[in-house]
Amino acid sequence: MSQNSNVFVEMNGITKIFPGVKALDDVSLTVRRGEVLALVGENGAGKSTLMKILSGLYHPDEGEIKIDGKAVHITDPKRAQELGISTIFQEPSLAPHLTAVQNIYLGRELTRGKGIRTLDEKRMLQETQDLYSKFFSTLGDVQVPVSELGALKNRVIEIVKALSIQCSLVIMDEPTAALAEHEREVLFDFVKMLKEQNIAVIYITHHLRELFGLVDRIVVMRDGQYVAEVTSEETDVDDLVSKMVGRQITNYVVKETVPIGEEILNVTNLTRKGVIEDIALHVRKGEIVGLAGLAGAGRTETVRAIVGADPIDSGEVVMEGKKLHIKTPQDAIDAGIGMLPENRKLQGALIDMDVKDNITLANLDEVLAGNFVLKKPKEDKIAKEYVERLGVKTPSIFQKVRSLSGGNQQKVILAKWLFTNPKVLIFDEPTQGIDIGAKHEIYNLIADFVKNGGGILLVSSELPELMGLADRIYVMHEGRIVHEFTHEEATEENITLYASGGHE
């Protein structure tokens, strides 16, 4: 098919202004039928805003959108769907109380009967099963509330939901964010299949490696503006990164050598029945220890068990030779263990409170006068100190955390934990959904922490990150630690092998 004549969407001169920010500045974008177009850029580059305009959630202040050559107004998400545009949003967007079937058909439920129309549950279930069997080998639990399913299954449901709409264009905003390596492969197969069916895909990701071999064109955005367009043949990761940030970043992750000291944290026989089994691991001073595994392998569950966020059936946690009795996260904090959880918005930050409140929250005792009253000047001073030290980009310490970018939210959470003077910090997916520039800043902060004698336990689904940072890597599979690699031994291939149970 001819590539040039087959234009589906044309966005011309799109400008979008939010109070105080020009989110999009005269951006134009063309999407042809059946092509896979990648949209890359740092957080805040305007990718998601541009896509929200295309899916009817935002309305542009200037510019026009043409579909099949005709100017259209995409007034709301329903209109976008009618025009053949379907979106998988970055933020989880399922209704937790509803089942997969109910979510997939939400807003366009099948009905039957004349006059009073009733929901046709049978047909919706049947068609969902057909959809699943078209895209997946196995059928998920389509009849239980999605809140009872894990992050991956939820993602899959969102994908099926988007694909179930008769569409000519699927927008995928970071579809792989919550997925493990082999699950990403499954997603890439969908993308290729959509392409074969002449359905266009706009693909937004921070995982630049994913793009090669998958996409036809790559459009780079920066600070709300269009920067460049390249084909995947004529570029590589370093080149894309430099276009995104406007400067050259060489090595992906730089490992600094830090002398390893004595053992700080030692976990033995940690078991939570049916979830994790007989976990043993240790972290030493100056050491970064990685925890690798596929989604559902029990990594998050392991760290949650260590800090007392989930109950355990057995197990011993020893901190600097002293046996701990951790029942709640507060006990862990008191013992010097801090955890930055997986889901920033839900668990890590109080997004409707300001930067200062978030930073001092976990250690309010430090800023109390007479055990009761908050010493505001001291609080402000401490907050300012951390904001400067960690380079949090915020107009002031009184800014609501909600309005910060993902990377800066993560820094605020990190500041909160540093303020508790921890000996061990546990990171669960610290750079998920964070742009490359901010990622490197987080890496540097991690390095600073271990240089000062701290220990780090790092859970990450991004293997290059894990292999680049960690001194040792434990690999988990089905709730157990199945192997331990040193920094030198670890390769993407052998970690993946153990993580997928391939060694057995």
Add this chain to the structure above:
Amino acid sequence: MNNSNTTALEATIKKNKIDRQLIGLVIFVAAIMVIMSILSPSFLTASNLTNVLRQSVFIMLLGFGMTFVLTTGGIDLSVGVVMALSGGMTGWLLSFNVNIVPALIAGFAMGTLVGAGNGLMVTKLRITPFIATLATMSIGRGVMYVWTNSIPFRNYMVGGFRFLGQGNVLGLQFPIIVAIIAFIVLQFVFRKTRFGRHVTAFGSNNESAKISGINTDRLQIKVYALSGFMAALSGIILASRLETVHPEMGKGYELDAIAAAIIGGTSLTGGKGSLIGTALGAFIIYLISNAINLLNVDPDWETIVKGILILVVVGVEFLSHSANKRKL
């Protein structure tokens, strides 16, 4: 986790499992029945139990509408006063010898419009439901005093109107029949129609409903209008039953309606509602008051027991929920 090919049949069966909270409530009712039948011979009689049911009808009808509102994550504090406004409107018109049909229509229109007004405040003015309906409650009560001049409406009991609150069909009191019909219709709407599905979805995740193309403003306005309509139904029947509309009619009923819904397993945070639960909840509230009455216990204990019951129900739900989570 069951990941294998679940067949359509198995999946459909799974759907039919009954909420454990409902089972708990039924056991609770059964326990009261057994204990009370031992303690008081007049408890377990058809006349006593239908009497309890008839008393609970008014809260039940409000509770049905409230269940929809709570499932969206909202709340409607104005239903008590809407009862008075609607019952008052119909009674007032009847007292001027207006035909019963337009009088009833005016009563229902009053309730539905006040409800829709709540919905407009919540959606278009973005006032939180609690505050919007609190304001309506206060204004409405004031209107009742001004309108009635603090003298209750009377002398409106034309023959046909008496039937609504005091009539019998096949030996069942008419208010009970109204409640049964309302339950069947609303259960159908809640479980079998798009509207019902959207109500649950919106309460579960507003964003999700919005990006799925649901007109969420219209949805909420409809839900508050429905609540107003149900309050009107309850108020008009109560006006017929009491033969007088006092300006304070329905005062405090909104809290009982909320209590009935919560006892029945409807979540205050939205996304989860049960009309059967609400019906049971309303019944239980009056069953307790009946039991206390028959046992010659000081009636002041009634609200204490009601409060404890709410705490126990919500507490048990929370504990079983977290136990469930641990299993996963």
